[in-house]
Structure formats: structure tokens, C-alpha cells
Amino acid sequence: MAYPRTPVEERFRQKFIVCKRTGCWLWTDAPDRYGYGRLQMPDPPYSVKAHRLSYILHIGPVADDLLVCHTCDRPICVNPDHLFVGTNVDNMKDMVSKGRSITMINPQKGERNGRAKLSEADVLDIRSRKGIKVADLCKEFGVAKTAIERVIMGVSWKHLLG
Numbered sequence: 037m038a039y040p041r042t043p044v045e046e047r048f049r050q051k052f053i054v055c056k057r058t059g060c061w062l063w064t065d066a067p068d069r070y071g072y073g074r075l076q077m078p079d080p081p082y083s084v085k086a087h088r089l090s091y092i093l094h095i096g097p098v099a100d101d102l103l104v105c106h107t108c109d110r111p112i113c114v115n116p117d118h119l120f121v122g123t124n125v126d127n128m129k130d131m132v133s134k135g136r137s138i139t140m141i142n143p144q145k146g147e148r149n150g151r152a153k154l155s156e157a158d159v160l161d162i163r164s165r166k167g168i169k170v171a172d173l174c175k176e177f178g179v180a181k182t183a184i185e186r187v188i189m190g191v192s193w194k195h196l197l198g
Contacts, residue, residue: 041078045093048075051086052114055178060113061090062178071111090114091121103127109134110153110178145195153179159193 051073052061063073063086073086088104094116098104105127108118122130136151146156154162154177162173162184173184186192 044075044077044089048086048089048093048114051075053175054115055175057176058108058110058178059115060108060110060118060178061115062110063087063112063114067112073112073114086114087111087119090116091119095119105130109136109151146193153177153183154187154193156193156196159187159196162187163196 051065052063054060055062065073065075065086068074068085074083075086075089076083085104087106088098091098091104098121101123102121103124103126104119105122106113106118107120107130108115110118113119135149146152146159158177162177165173170181170184170188174181177184183192190197
């Protein structure tokens with residue numbers, strides 16, 4: 037006996053949580069190796085990037101030769117308000133305009149780094165919270181477990197230590 041499949045829209049809505057601080061809709065299913073959420077589609081079986089599916093579900097179709105890009109720069113974000121359609125050139129220009137193309141020869145520190153997801157105030161706040169679960173901090177600040185752990189251990193944001 038075949039069981040009815042849950043509609044794609046319903047499956048999609050079950051796989052994210054909303055970060056109150058950033059407004060990002062954070063994909064909770066396992067990300068792919070590039071950090072993007074994916075959702076299995078039925079006929080024929082294939083997977084689609086979750087943020088692309090979100091754009092299609094909430095805004096409309098996307099041509100195959102276009103990308104769905106993030107204004108928030110979080111690959112796991114599926115909030116359609118944080119997404120825009122563009123070419124690869126548009127995506128690269130967005131990256132450069134945000135300072136995310138800086139090489140490791142002269143990396144920018146802290147908030148000046150275009151890839152930073154936390155502010156200096158966030159980092160100091162995280163370090164001041166003794167006894168709070170890392171998972172709770174992840175949800176509050178909308179970043180990965182390793183990001184919180186690196187802040188707490190002083191591996192990242194070293195310039196704010198003492």
C-alpha cells in the first residue's frame with residue numbers, strides 16, 4: 037500500500053525556525069557540503085536548494101540560468117524577504133560590495149570583515165553569559181554552534197580579548 041506524500045509546501049514549512057534577532061528563516065535539516073539547505077522532490081526524485089524553493093513558493097518562478105542570492109549572506113536562510121534573483125556576476129558584485137572577497141593576505145577583523153555574522157557587541161554579550169547553553173546562544177544569534185564555540189574559546193574575535 038502506498039502512503040500519500042506530504043505536499044512540498046508543508047514539508048518546506050516544517051524544516052525551518054525563525055531567528056527573532058535577524059529575521060532569517062534558518063533551515064533545520066542537514067545542510068549540503070556548501071552549507072545550503074536542500075529538500076528532496078518526488079517526481080522524478082531530485083533535490084532542490086531550500087532557498088531557491090522558498091523563492092519559487094513565495095515569489096515566483098526562477099529561470100534556470102539565474103541564481104537565488106541572499107541579502108543576509110546566510111546559506112541556510114530561506115526567508116523570501118532575504119532573497120533576490122541575479123546572475124553569477126550580480127552575486128559576485130554583491131560579495132565584493134559587502135567586503136566578502138577580501139583575501140586572507142589582509143583579512144579584516146571584526147565587524148569590518150564582510151563575512152562577519154556577529155557584531156562586537158554580540159561577541160562581548162556571548163562571552164559574558166556564563167552557564168548559558170551553546171544551543172540557546174545559536175538560536176538567539178542565528179549562527180552555527182562552531183561560531184559560538186570559537187567566540188567563547190577566543191579562537192575568533194581575538195582582538196576583543198583583554
